[in-house]
Amino acid sequence: METPDKSSTAIAFVYRGTLVHSTPKEALQILEDALLGVDSEGKIAFIGEGNESQKLSEVFRFSPSAVTQLDQHEFLMPGMIDTHIHASQYSYAGTALDMPLLQWLNNYTFPVESQFKDLEFANKVYTQVVKRTLRNGTTTACYFATIHTDAALLLGQITNDFGQRALVGKVCMDRNDAVQHYRETSQESQDETNRFIKELLNRKYPLVKPVVTPRFAPSCTEALLAQLGATAKNNNLHIQSHISENLEEIKLVKELFPKSESYSDVYHKCNLLTDKTVMAHGCHLSDKELALFRETGAALSHCPNSNFSLCSGLLNVRNVLNHKVKLGLGTDVAGGYSSSMLDAVRRTLDGSKVLTIQDREHKTLTFEEVFRLATLGGSQALSLDEQTGNFQVGKDFDALRVNVAAPGGPIDLIKYEEPQIRLEKFLNLGDDRNIVEVFVAGRKVVPFREA
Ligand SMILES: Nc1nc2[nH]cnc2c(=O)[nH]1
Numbered sequence: 001m002e003t004p005d006k007s008s009t010a011i012a013f014v015y016r017g018t019l020v021h022s023t024p025k026e027a028l029q030i031l032e033d034a035l036l037g038v039d040s041e042g043k044i045a046f047i048g049e050g051n052e053s054q055k056l057s058e059v060f061r062f063s064p065s066a067v068t069q070l071d072q073h074e075f076l077m078p079g080m081i082d083t084h085i086h087a088s089q090y091s092y093a094g095t096a097l098d099m100p101l102l103q104w105l106n107n108y109t110f111p112v113e114s115q116f117k118d119l120e121f122a123n124k125v126y127t128q129v130v131k132r133t134l135r136n137g138t139t140t141a142c143y144f145a146t147i148h149t150d151a152a153l154l155l156g157q158i159t160n161d162f163g164q165r166a167l168v169g170k171v172c173m174d175r176n177d178a179v180q181h182y183r184e185t186s187q188e189s190q191d192e193t194n195r196f197i198k199e200l201l202n203r204k205y206p207l208v209k210p211v212v213t214p215r216f217a218p219s220c221t222e223a224l225l226a227q228l229g230a231t232a233k234n235n236n237l238h239i240q241s242h243i244s245e246n247l248e249e250i251k252l253v254k255e256l257f258p259k260s261e262s263y264s265d266v267y268h269k270c271n272l273l274t275d276k277t278v279m280a281h282g283c284h285l286s287d288k289e290l291a292l293f294r295e296t297g298a299a300l301s302h303c304p305n306s307n308f309s310l311c312s313g314l315l316n317v318r319n320v321l322n323h324k325v326k327l328g329l330g331t332d333v334a335g336g337y338s339s340s341m342l343d344a345v346r347r348t349l350d351g352s353k354v355l356t357i358q359d360r361e362h363k364t365l366t367f368e369e370v371f372r373l374a375t376l377g378g379s380q381a382l383s384l385d386e387q388t389g390n391f392q393v394g395k396d397f398d399a400l401r402v403n404v405a406a407p408g409g410p411i412d413l414i415k416y417e418e419p420q421i422r423l424e425k426f427l428n429l430g431d432d433r434n435i436v437e438v439f440v441a442g443r444k445v446v447p448f449r450e451a
């Protein structure tokens with residue numbers, strides 16, 4: 001029995017049944033006939049065995065009626081963590097995938113993002129993306145908004161209202177030759193970033209934090225990058241951006257920052273690689289750059305759907321893990337066409353298999369390892385692993401109740417299946433119909449509550 005200190009607050013509810021989650025040591029830990037109690041603050045109060053139910057109910061003073069029994073096809077798993085998603089690109093997800101990155105940005109992305117000056121449009125798109133990702137089991141999302149401060153604040157409000165844990169970034173870019181009306185001056189970018197941080201923090205949303213968001217090196221002058229590095233440092237904030245996604249982009253960075261030794265060095269010189277940094281992609285990083293990530297504690301977000309869809313590159317996840325760089329998965333909507341983290345899991349496995357096809361010596365990722373990347377790995381990548389990522393007493397209860405045999409769902413079970421098989425089927429074949437309930441910090445956020 002894993003229990004907290006004895007100053008336990010009241011138990012709000014208890015689940016009994018199968019739990020699956022990851023630990024740093026075990027990619028998949030299965031607890032069968034377990035009891036998991038959540039306190040009134042939304043934290044995991046205890047995890048015990050079914051046969052300890054009498055003792056636990058006495059210690060934690062809950063009645064048998066507080067216990068919900070999961071059925072034989074169900075399990076609880078930690079909520080999934082999308083470490084990189086552009087909320088502002090959701091309206092065209094599933095389209096516009098016929099160009100490489102730099103052309104795609106100029107032709108599709110910047111024109112759409114510039115529309116977020118209009119708060120009514122922003123409200124529509126941001127409400128849809130938050131609801132969709134929650135339904136798909138994303139309990140934590142690390143969002144890019146646009147350069148518009150008020151729309152980015154609105155995204156913070158919407159994530160708070162729907163109960164999703166989120167990092168929200170107002171995008172910074174003081175360089176854009178292709179779509180000149182979609183950029184800021186350096187001064188505007190700094191001032192508006194400061195306003196965004198101050199106003200978002202003032203609202204005291206318990207699960208929503210600001211993240212300093214230089215779009216990527218080609219969109220920013222060195223002066224702005226350095227200012228943003230200082231802002232993040234002075235306020236102890238998260239940082240997100242993109243790195244080494246596509247070869248043409250890397251060449252452009254070399255031209256724009258001739259004094260830097262590498263793409264990573266551009267960010268490092270500006271204090272943007274910290275243990276609260278998450279950089280998307282990194283498909284083409286050298287081993288030396290990966291070593292710098294390890295040293296600084298900066299993390300990578302692997303976004304395989306986007307990397308395939310924009311023909312950007314194929315990240316060798318095994319190599320990243322061997323370098324002990326923190327790593328999570330991201331959907332990268334709309335470069336990635338799916339907003340579901342289950343898709344990110346599948347594409348990660350596909351990518352690893354492609355590497356094995358190319359080189360039989362390559363050690364293919366297992367579904368258990370990828371499950372860990374989608375949950376605990378993501379929490380580590382976002383430096384939120386003290387709050388979320390797995391079922392550990394004292395962490396917030398961020399969880400999915402999954403029914404592999406949900407009526408009308410995509411999976412047919414012929415017989416009772418062991419938990420490991422149930423999880424594998426869900427990861428490979430499941431969808432939101434299998435996600436019966438979603439909890440964030442102990443609050444049920446799916447099904448949605450009536451407004
Ligand atoms: N995939 C992707 N890469 C980027 N690099 C800079 N901006 C973007 C973006 O919006 N999407």
Ligand SMILES: [Zn+2]
Pocket residue numbers: 084086242280332335
């Ligand atoms: Zn991105």
